Amino acid sequence: MKKKGIGLLLALAMFYMLPSQLFAQSSAASLSSSYTQTRYPIVLVHGLFGFDNIGPVEYFYGIPAALRSGGSSVYVTQVSAANSTEVRGEQLLTQVKQILAATGASKVNLMGHSHGAPTARYVASVRPDLVASVTSIGGVNQGAPFADVILSVAPPGSLANAVIVAAVNSFAQFLNGLSNQVYLPQNSLAAAQSLSTAGSAKFNQAHPWGVPTSACGEGAYNARGVAYYSWGGAQTKTNFMDPLDDPLNAVSILFWGAKNDGLVSSCSSHLGMVIRDDYRMNHADLTNQTTGLVAWNETNPTTVYRLHANRLKIAGY
Ligand code: CA
Numbered sequence: 001m002k003k004k005g006i007g008l009l010l011a012l013a014m015f016y017m018l019p020s021q022l023f024a025q026s027s028a029a030s031l032s033s034s035y036t037q038t039r040y041p042i043v044l045v046h047g048l049f050g051f052d053n054i055g056p057v058e059y060f061y062g063i064p065a066a067l068r069s070g071g072s073s074v075y076v077t078q079v080s081a082a083n084s085t086e087v088r089g090e091q092l093l094t095q096v097k098q099i100l101a102a103t104g105a106s107k108v109n110l111m112g113h114s115h116g117a118p119t120a121r122y123v124a125s126v127r128p129d130l131v132a133s134v135t136s137i138g139g140v141n142q143g144a145p146f147a148d149v150i151l152s153v154a155p156p157g158s159l160a161n162a163v164i165v166a167a168v169n170s171f172a173q174f175l176n177g178l179s180n181q182v183y184l185p186q187n188s189l190a191a192a193q194s195l196s197t198a199g200s201a202k203f204n205q206a207h208p209w210g211v212p213t214s215a216c217g218e219g220a221y222n223a224r225g226v227a228y229y230s231w232g233g234a235q236t237k238t239n240f241m242d243p244l245d246d247p248l249n250a251v252s253i254l255f256w257g258a259k260n261d262g263l264v265s266s267c268s269s270h271l272g273m274v275i276r277d278d279y280r281m282n283h284a285d286l287t288n289q290t291t292g293l294v295a296w297n298e299t300n301p302t303t304v305y306r307l308h309a310n311r312l313k314i315a316g317y
Helices: 002-029 063-068 085-103 116-126 145-153 159-178 188-195 197-206 245-255 301-315
Strands: 042-045 074-076 108-113 131-137 226-233 273-279
Touching: 042 063, 042 085, 042 116, 063 074, 063 301, 085 108, 085 116, 085 188, 108 116, 108 301, 116 131, 116 197, 131 301, 145 188, 145 197, 145 245, 159 188, 188 197, 226 301, 273 301
Parallel strands: 042 074, 042 108, 108 131, 131 226, 226 273
Antiparallel strands: none
C-alpha cells in the first residue's frame, strides 16, 4: 500500500514537472538576447487589489524576468489597489512620465491586467503621444458582473454598502501597505462603479480608443498613433493545486454560461487586435498566479508575454 502511494505521488510529480520542462525546452529554442527587445520600455499595470510585489511575490509572477531575459526593459508600476479608473490612470501617468525621464525613451508599451487595462487605456487616451501600445490582459473593458452584483446587493448609501466599502478599503490599504505603498488613496466604491457595466460604458464613451464597436468584435488596431491588443482566458479550473481555482470557478456562475476567466468575460477582455480570448487560463493564470500554478496543457503565461513582446518588437514598438 505504502509503495503504491509513493508511486502515485511520483506519477503526480512527473505529471506536473514534465510539461513545465517541455515548455522550458521549447522556449529555450526561441531564447535569444534580443527576442523581446522592444524599442520602448514595457510597463506592467496591475488590477484591482493588485500590487507591484509583496516581499518576494510579484503580481506578474515571473513575467518581468521572462521579458528581461530576452532584452526587454520592464517597469512594474503600483497604483491604488482599489480606486476609480481615472484616479488610477492619473497615478499611472505620473509613473509613465518618471519612466520616460529615467530611460530617455519617448514612449512606453503599456500592458494592463484586469482593471489595469482601462487604467492603461486612460493614459493612452489623455497622452497618446507618450504611448506606443496598450495591451489588455483579461481586461475589464465592458464591465465585470461581480461589480454589478456588489452595487445591486449593496447600493451606495445603504448600510451594507458602508460596511463593505469600509472592509474593502482597509483590505486595499493592507495590500498597499504590504507592498510599501501606504500613501496611495483607496476608494473601493469608486472601483466597483468603474468596474460595473454601466461605469465601463460611461468610461468607454469618454475614452473609446481600441474598444470594439460591435458586440464581442475587435477594436481599432491603431488609434491616434497608439496600437491596441488584447488576450484573455476562458477556463476557471486549470490546476487542482491552486487554491484560487475554486473561488474563481464559484463566481463564474455570474456569467450564465458565457465564456469567462472567473471574473471577466472573454468578450469584455476584447480591445484592439484580439490575439486570443480563450486561453485555458483563469483570471489569476493570466498573471501566472498563484506562483506559477497554471494549466499544464496550455502555453505558459510567461511565454504568451514573451511572444507578445516579440510581436511589439517586430511592429517597431
Ligand atoms: Ca492558477
